[in-house]
Amino acid sequence: MTKVTTGATMSLDGYIADATHGGFEHLFQWYGNGDVETPTANPDMTFRTSAASAEHVRELTERTGALVVGRRLFDMTNGWGGRHPMDVPVVVVTHHVPEGWEREGDSFVFVTDGIEAAIDRAKAIAGDKEVGVNGGTIATQVLEAGLLDEVHVDLVPVLLGDGIPFFAGLKIAPVQLEGPTRVVQGNGVTHLAYRVRKAG
Amino acid sequence: MTKVTTGATMSLDGYIADATHGGFEHLFQWYGNGDVETPTANPDMTFRTSAASAEHVRELTERTGALVVGRRLFDMTNGWGGRHPMDVPVVVVTHHVPEGWEREGDSFVFVTDGIEAAIDRAKAIAGDKEVGVNGGTIATQVLEAGLLDEVHVDLVPVLLGDGIPFFAGLKIAPVQLEGPTRVVQGNGVTHLAYRVRKAG
Numbered sequence: 120m121t122k123v124t125t126g127a128t129m130s131l132d133g134y135i136a137d138a139t140h141g142g143f144e145h146l147f148q149w150y151g152n153g154d155v156e157t158p159t160a161n162p163d164m165t166f167r168t169s170a171a172s173a174e175h176v177r178e179l180t181e182r183t184g185a186l187v188v189g190r191r192l193f194d195m196t197n198g199w200g201g202r203h204p205m206d207v208p209v210v211v212v213t214h215h216v217p218e219g220w221e222r223e224g225d226s227f228v229f230v231t232d233g234i235e236a237a238i239d240r241a242k243a244i245a246g247d248k249e250v251g252v253n254g255g256t257i258a259t260q261v262l263e264a265g266l267l268d269e270v271h272v273d274l275v276p277v278l279l280g281d282g283i284p285f286f287a288g289l290k291i292a293p294v295q296l297e298g299p300t301r302v303v304q305g306n307g308v309t310h311l312a313y314r315v316r317k318a319g
Numbered sequence: 320m321t322k323v324t325t326g327a328t329m330s331l332d333g334y335i336a337d338a339t340h341g342g343f344e345h346l347f348q349w350y351g352n353g354d355v356e357t358p359t360a361n362p363d364m365t366f367r368t369s370a371a372s373a374e375h376v377r378e379l380t381e382r383t384g385a386l387v388v389g390r391r392l393f394d395m396t397n398g399w400g401g402r403h404p405m406d407v408p409v410v411v412v413t414h415h416v417p418e419g420w421e422r423e424g425d426s427f428v429f430v431t432d433g434i435e436a437a438i439d440r441a442k443a444i445a446g447d448k449e450v451g452v453n454g455g456t457i458a459t460q461v462l463e464a465g466l467l468d469e470v471h472v473d474l475v476p477v478l479l480g481d482g483i484p485f486f487a488g489l490k491i492a493p494v495q496l497e498g499p500t501r502v503v504q505g506n507g508v509t510h511l512a513y514r515v516r517k518a519g
Contacts, residue, residue: 131472131496131513132486133333145493262478270478272331276499276513278462278470280492286332289480293345296331296476299509302502309499309511313331313476 121242122249125258126179126271127285128308134282135255145277149308159204172305179271180205184248185241187212187234189257193227202226205251210241212257234260259286262294267315270296274309321442322449325458326379326471327485328508334482335455345477349508359404372505379471380405384448385441387412387434389457393427402426405451410441412457434460459486462494467515470496474509 127135128146136142153169157176166176183205190213198220203209209227216222216229223229228244230237238261241250252258252267261267272285286292296313303310327335328346336342353369357376366376383405390413398420403409409427416422416429423429428444430437438461441450452458452467461467472485486494496513503510 129333130493131333131470132484132489133329133331137493142493145495270331276496278486278489278492278494278496280486280489280494284332286478286480289332289478292478292480293330293337293342294478294480295345296478298476299504302504302509304499304502309502311509 121184121245121247122268123238123242123252123261123266124249124269124271125252125261125267126273127253127255127258128273128275129285130275130277130279130282132278132280133284134279135285136283137279138281138283140283142279142282145279146275149273149275149305153306160202160206161200161204164204169306171303172308172310175303175305175310179251182249183207183251184245185210185250187237187241187250187252187257187261189254190214190217191256192254193217198227208241208244210237210244212237234264235266238264238266255283255285255287259289262286262289262315263291265317269300270313270315272311272313274311275307321384321445321447322468323438323442323452323461323466324449324469324471325452325461325467326473327453327455327458328473328475329485330475330477330479330482332478332480333484334479335485336483337479338481338483340483342479342482345479346475349473349475349505353506360402360406361400361404364404369506371503372508372510375503375505375510379451382449383407383451384445385410385450387437387441387450387452387457387461389454390414390417391456392454393417398427408441408444410437410444412437434464435466438464438466455483455485455487459489462486462489462515463491465517469500470513470515472511472513474511475507 155170155173157166186209193211295316298313299311301312355370355373357366386409393411495516498513499511501512
């Protein structure tokens with residue numbers, strides 16, 4: 120069965136962005152504070168991380184066969200310039216196919232009939248590999264729909280004091296997780312993985 | 320120099336209590352989900368944790384010479400029945416000495432002239448040992464006053480979706496920490512320690 124996971128870089132006090140949906144200069148330092156280079160599908164974007172984080176990113180990239188993202192993230196990143204840095208197809212959950220884009224492309228597929236259809240579509244694309252879900256709002260919906268298998272947190276030693284929580288407004292709380300099943304210490308980040316405990 | 324630390328059990332999404340100031344049945348499971356008994360100064364309260372958590376609690380208890388707590392925590396616990404479970408003197412930050420209590424006792428000292436005076440007093444009591452600060456509101460004030468050296472988080476694999484953040488309303492965010500300087504995996508909890516990065 121294709122595994123569905125989500126992950127985010129999170130401050131120690133639980134925020135994946137500050138209150139203005141920014142603060143990434145504090146959260147994403149670990150992508151640039153080391154000396155091991157990891158190229159991405161975007162020629163302008165190369166990660167420079169600790170060796171431990173580089174290996175962590177490499178494994179994640181290898182495992183991932185497709186992504187499911189919300190329309191906001193797609194718009195915010197301008198469709199990642201045409202191809203996601205992880206170099207995998209991205210299923211975008213949206214109400215309408217954005218102007219200038221095909222409904223079905225090699226890099227992006229726009230699904231307009233809801234989160235479950237988007238996950239199904241991404242699973243079909245991913246095959247034996249995993250489906251990754253970003254960002255927090257979509258991940259929360261997937262978790263609420265009972266479709267999420269794992270939560271990955273890149274925990275950063277900074278306190279933001281206020282901001283956007285990873286699972287804001289979660290309707291089925293409390294949700295019990297199991298783990299961490301993995302703990303990888305990078306430079307200025309701790310990579311943690313948890314399994315969602317399934318009911319029944 | 321006497322080290323000042325704070326610590327809390329926190330959900331993976333950053334909450335030290337749910338929105339009703341409860342939820343402890345989810346957060347505090349790790350105090351009762353193992354088979355290593357750790358007695359406390361309260362004969363009715365014995366922790367039953369994993370061996371790793373028991374060792375973690377033992378070390379913390381040995382290191383701690385005094386506590387600083389807010390009046391709300393003191394009231395909520397009814398002064399821990401007269402003696403804190405860690406069996407150390409507790410400095411209570413309050414506007415007024417509560418009725419029925421001495422200003423200066425062996426178990427409790429009530430300080431009415433602010434957080435810095437309370438920390439000074441606790442340091443004098445603790446001597447070579449550490450001062451621990453609880454709960455979140457007081458810890459936030461101590462951090463804002465530049466008096467906090469370490470933050471300890473007992474990270475629990477549960478998502479509460481909403482609740483009371485550890486450092487709610489932090490006025491000096493972002494605060495950079497260093498670490499984790501310690502990672503101890505218990506059963507249903509990960510004990511993490513961070514140093515507060517001092518300015519200048």
